[in-house]
Amino acid sequence: MNPEKLKKITPGKVNLVISKKTPIPELNYQILKYLITERKAKILFISIEKPHQYMTYILGMHGVPQRNITYLDIEDSKIKFPITLNNMKNLHIGGFLHREIIVLKDYDYVVVDNIEHLQHIWTDESIKEFLTSLIGDANKYGTSIIIPVRSTENYPGKLAMDMCNEKIDIDEVRE
Secondary structure (H helix, E strand, O other): OOOHHHHHOOOOOEEEEEOOOOOOHHHHHHHHHHHHOOOOOOOOEEOOOOHHHHHHHHHHOOOOOOEEEEEEOOOOOOOOOOEEEEHHHHHOOEEOOOOOOOOOHHHHHHEOOOOOHHHHHHOOHHHHHHHHHHHHHHHHHHEEEEEEEEOOOHHHHHHHHHHHEEEEEOOOOOO
């Protein structure tokens, strides 16, 4: 993995970060560390497959500050922004909130953890609706979206690649 490639993450765009070699948790760690330490960004981390505590643990272990991160675990829930705290059925929130509602305009970046896992719990149409809604809302506010994937061969990876503005291959050696 070439962490220097993370500098290619474009603000205000949908960025697909691809690494066939690096596990998604490590890739997410590198992305979050870069955004927090280099860009001083406010981040919404959407965790799909597992609770966000694994990422808070990894960041904490390495001394990466988490003051500007809001964690949202969606499990099998479909979400639509804004998210108010009183109508959260299967959603779990951690980290730091800017107010009693999650609105994408409060964040510089949204990192979607393991979108590929959605193919096991949602229909293709539900995945498309989720990405379309997320990207549409982010575009309203100039919020960047970062979608780390291991493959663009599965439906979520292929769909994300079709919807992204920027594609960054972390494993690529030459420019």
